[in-house]
Amino acid sequence: MTYLVDSSCFMTASQTTYPFDIAESFWLKMAECAQRYLFYSIDKVADEINANIDALSQWCKENLPDDFFISTESESVYQQYAKVVKWAQKQKIKTAGFNQFIDAEKADIYFVAFAALKPSEYTIVTEEKPDPSSQTKIKLPDACSAFSIKSINFIQMLRELKIRF
Numbered sequence: 001m002t003y004l005v006d007s008s009c010f011m012t013a014s015q016t017t018y019p020f021d022i023a024e025s026f027w028l029k030m031a032e033c034a035q036r037y038l039f040y041s042i043d044k045v046a047d048e049i050n051a052n053i054d055a056l057s058q059w060c061k062e063n064l065p066d067d068f069f070i071s072t073e074s075e076s077v078y079q080q081y082a083k084v085v086k087w088a089q090k091q092k093i094k095t096a097g098f099n100q101f102i103d104a105e106k107a108d109i110y111f112v113a114f115a116a117l118k119p120s121e122y123t124i125v126t127e128e129k130p131d132p133s134s135q136t137k138i139k140l141p142d143a144c145s146a147f148s149i150k151s152i153n154f155i156q157m158l159r160e161l162k163i164r165f
């Protein structure tokens with residue numbers, strides 16, 4: 001099983017749960033785990049994180065392996081992206097929520113398109129909570145479910161990997 005971590009996990013940890021100034025051991029352990037390739041992310045998450053020049057973007061540059069962010073630039077991912085868009089069009093979501101989900105600059109749709117190529121091999125790790133009845137936004141866990149991709153939250157991943165800090 002390969003864990004693919006969403007930007008929400010990194011951002012929530014750095015901003016609220018495990019701020020850099022008080023949770024140094026957490027970030028040391030995350031760097032160690034990334035260096036051991038216990039989890040990865042995708043290039044679109046790197047883009048989201050690097051859109052802000054802050055402690056998190058600096059930490060990523062200094063602590064994550066060069067190949068931590070997997071490229072989603074492939075014909076097979078683009079073909080799957082089109083399938084995910086077709087699925088999203090069938091959802092009862094307001095136009096703004098649909099447009100946000102299919103935004104090619106955002107990671108969510110790429111997580112689904114990438115992981116849907118081999119759904120039994122990937123688990124998406126996100127702080128988003130499922131909400132299949134939402135009419136305003138397509139939630140990442142709901143899109144994962146539609147494509148038979150497992151999704152869990154960050155703490156669940158830490159437990160499954162038996163990470164302690």
